[in-house]
Amino acid sequence: MSTPALETHDLSVSYRGKPVLHGVDIEIPYGSLTGIMGPNGAGKSTLLKAIMDVVQPDNGWVKLLNKPLKEVLGRIGYVPQRESVDWDFPVTVFDVALMGTYAGLGWFGRPGKHHRARAMEALEQTGMVDLAKRQIGELSGGQQPRTFLARALAQDAEIYLMDEPFAGVDAATERTIVHLLGRMRDAGKTVIVVHHDLQTAARYFDRLLLLNMRVVAHGLTTEVFLPEILEKTYGGKLTLLSEIAARAHQGEGGQK
Amino acid sequence: MTALQYALLAALLLGTVSGLLGSFVVVRRMALTGDMLSHAVLPGIVAGLAWNESRNPLIVLISAVIAGVLGSLTMNGLLRFTKLKPDAALALVLSVFFAIGIAMISRLQPAGVLAFLYGQVAAIDRRDLVLLLAVTLVCVVLIPLAFRQLCLVSFDAAFARLLGFPVRFFEIAFFLLLTIVIVISMQAVGVVLVTAMLVTPAAAARFCTHSLPKTAAIACGMGALGGVAGVWISSLGNNLPTGPLMALATTVLFLGAGLLGPRRGWIPSMLRRKRESRRIAGEDVLKTLWLHEELPGLVRPLIPNERLLKKLTASGWIERTTTGVHLTSSGHDQATKLVRTHRLWERYLTEYAAYKADHVHDEAERAEHWIDEKRLAELTAKLGDPSWDPHGKPIPSLRKEASS
Numbered sequence: 248m249s250t251p252a253l254e255t256h257d258l259s260v261s262y263r264g265k266p267v268l269h270g271v272d273i274e275i276p277y278g279s280l281t282g283i284m285g286p287n288g289a290g291k292s293t294l295l296k297a298i299m300d301v302v303q304p305d306n307g308w309v310k311l312l313n314k315p316l317k318e319v320l321g322r323i324g325y326v327p328q329r330e331s332v333d334w335d336f337p338v339t340v341f342d343v344a345l346m347g348t349y350a351g352l353g354w355f356g357r358p359g360k361h362h363r364a365r366a367m368e369a370l371e372q373t374g375m376v377d378l379a380k381r382q383i384g385e386l387s388g389g390q391q392p393r394t395f396l397a398r399a400l401a402q403d404a405e406i407y408l409m410d411e412p413f414a415g416v417d418a419a420t421e422r423t424i425v426h427l428l429g430r431m432r433d434a435g436k437t438v439i440v441v442h443h444d445l446q447t448a449a450r451y452f453d454r455l456l457l458l459n460m461r462v463v464a465h466g467l468t469t470e471v472f473l474p475e476i477l478e479k480t481y482g483g484k485l486t487l488l489s490e491i492a493a494r495a496h497q498g499e500g501g502q503k
Numbered sequence: 504m505t506a507l508q509y510a511l512l513a514a515l516l517l518g519t520v521s522g523l524l525g526s527f528v529v530v531r532r533m534a535l536t537g538d539m540l541s542h543a544v545l546p547g548i549v550a551g552l553a554w555n556e557s558r559n560p561l562i563v564l565i566s567a568v569i570a571g572v573l574g575s576l577t578m579n580g581l582l583r584f585t586k587l588k589p590d591a592a593l594a595l596v597l598s599v600f601f602a603i604g605i606a607m608i609s610r611l612q613p614a615g616v617l618a619f620l621y622g623q624v625a626a627i628d629r630r631d632l633v634l635l636l637a638v639t640l641v642c643v644v645l646i647p648l649a650f651r652q653l654c655l656v657s658f659d660a661a662f663a664r665l666l667g668f669p670v671r672f673f674e675i676a677f678f679l680l681l682t683i684v685i686v687i688s689m690q691a692v693g694v695v696l697v698t699a700m701l702v703t704p705a706a707a708a709r710f711c712t713h714s715l716p717k718t719a720a721i722a723c724g725m726g727a728l729g730g731v732a733g734v735w736i737s738s739l740g741n742n743l744p745t746g747p748l749m750a751l752a753t754t755v756l757f758l759g760a761g762l763l764g765p766r767r768g769w770i771p772s773m774l775r776r777k778r779e780s781r782r783i784a785g786e787d788v789l790k791t792l793w794l795h796e797e798l799p800g801l802v803r804p805l806i807p808n809e810r811l812l813k814k815l816t817a818s819g820w821i822e823r824t825t826t827g828v829h830l831t832s833s834g835h836d837q838a839t840k841l842v843r844t845h846r847l848w849e850r851y852l853t854e855y856a857a858y859k860a861d862h863v864h865d866e867a868e869r870a871e872h873w874i875d876e877k878r879l880a881e882l883t884a885k886l887g888d889p890s891w892d893p894h895g896k897p898i899p900s901l902r903k904e905a906s907s
Contacts, residue, residue, distance in 0.1 A: 263586070301661050320667035327659065336530055336658050337715045346655050350666040354649045382713035402666075 522726025543574025545604025622746025710764025
């Protein structure tokens with residue numbers, strides 16, 4: 248098998264002494280559209296944060312484009328979860344899209360005409376041109392993820408990590424996002440999306456990663472979207488696993 | 504230069520630089536961190552003053568910054584190794600460091616420390632002013648040059664890191680700069696009021712604009728104006744303290760912005776609401792007249808509001824004859840659109856939102872004023888241009904070119 252776009256090996260993460268992810272091994276091929284699914288508290292967002300090196304893993308490693316994150320900065324894109332954005336921040340929709348073009352700008356560089364054109368084009372693709380001058384807090388629930396998707400498009404990265412872009416959006420926006428994700432995949436991008444809705448998962452994604460504190464199943468949608476695997480993923484938290492792991496962690500000198 | 508000129512210049516520079524940094528403090532929600540720093544630097548200031556015969560301001564500044572760094576390291580440690588929440592950790596560091604500072608003052612009794620505790624612009628001498636000027640110049644030149652990058656890091660640090668910006672370096676640089684500005688402002692306004700000089704101008708600017716560059720520019724202006732006004736007012740009488748007056752003058756500007764700020768100020772918001780409610784009242788009059796034409800006698804009579812009727816007449820939507828008030832042809836088109844919107848919305852609610860027919864009228868009464876032409880066209884297409892509302896009343900069609 249050729250090298251994967253994203254690879255993690257034995258990745259384990261804990262938050263303040265509480266283990267969240269155990270020994271996660273993933274290999275995601277180039278040019279695929281993968282959904283990360285799992286119940287609340289399964290560690291979906293945490294996995295993205297560990298991949299982005301925002302949280303330090305206890306164990307294991309991550310490789311993006313066959314390299315550690317530090318060596319591929321600028322080539323990885325990210326769409327944050329709605330709740331983690333400060334919607335009151337004084338920036339406009341256009342400002343956010345333009346931020347996608349800042350890679351390589353350095354500390355004192357200024358975005359030029361060509362950066363602006365890229366941002367505008369991205370806003371066109373997400374249907375946000377009319378709202379370009381709005382402060383982001385004045386957007387509706389469907390327009391908010393479109394703004395950040397525009398930033399991702401303007402960036403033209405190779406791997407995209409998206410944290411629940413479908414949460415709380417209207418049907419029209421959902422169609423737009425699905426369409427854009429498909430186009431990104433067809434353009435050879437590797438897109439990894441945390442998703443909540445089981446109803447749509449099989450239609451939206453080529454590959455699924457079913458997560459519940461550890462990888463339950465991972466592969467082509469047709470191979471893993473099966474009742475018994477879903478049952479295993481969503482059939483309650485693994486109480487014993489988390490309890491024992493927490494005890495072990497504390498006993499080894501972690502904090503309470 | 505006279506003492507007053509010194510003080511005015513110091514206030515001008517201080518106001519500018521604290522307004523500039525303060526706008527980042529406010530959008531990054533770091534106001535309490537500023538407060539913590541202003542207290543945590545005290546042991547360093549006391550040490551710098553006590554063990555530095557010539558009272559060189561640079562040495563005082565350096566030892567103060569060291570104390571500030573120790574304070575925030577302590578805070579980070581508390582957050583990392585205990586389950587304390589940020590507010591508790593902050594309060595803890597603030598009070599412990601301040602207590603140490605006060606204890607050191609009693610023991611060492613250094614000269615000039617009162618200026619830092621209570622603020623005393625008159626105590627700012629030539630050397631202080633040179634230092635202040637240097638810090639202001641660095642901020643006013645560097646921050647605007649890297650403004651977009653600073654905005655990115657403040658808005659979405661995780662994304663900035665993925666793009667390759669050295670976010671940690673930025674955080675540390677910003678923190679050091681903030682500590683320096685806090686130490687310098689303390690001489691003018693005192694420990695407690697430093698936060699006021701940092702936060703108030705930027706908070707005021709947020710009433711006026713939704714752009715970060717403008718927020719920063721307005722905050723600089725307000726800080727400078729408030730500082731200078733405070734110094735000037737205190738020079739007018741005896742026993743008028745400078746620091747508190749600078750803070751109060753800035754607060755007056757804040758109140759002014761809160762009242763008049765074009766974006767979120769109270770008066771512009773109220774005027775906008777008033778304008779909307781006048782529009783809605785006018786539209787309701789047109790609609791009532793239309794319904795009266797549809798089914799005379801069934802509609803409750805108009806409660807005439809002379810001003811409103813005059814305005815509608817002036818807009819050419821109604822005319823008043825001896826027989827009463829009538830819709831003009833353009834007023835009739837306008838009213839038709841409203842009734843159409845109302846009844847289509849009722850259809851939409853019953854068909855798509857599972858409303859019962861007897862629950863939709865009030866909803867539509869509100870919605871009809873907020874559905875623009877584009878949405879109306881969408882609604883028409885979605886519902887397949889129906890002819891009847893859920894109550895069996897006809898949905899009127901628009902005349903061709905009705906809205907021209």
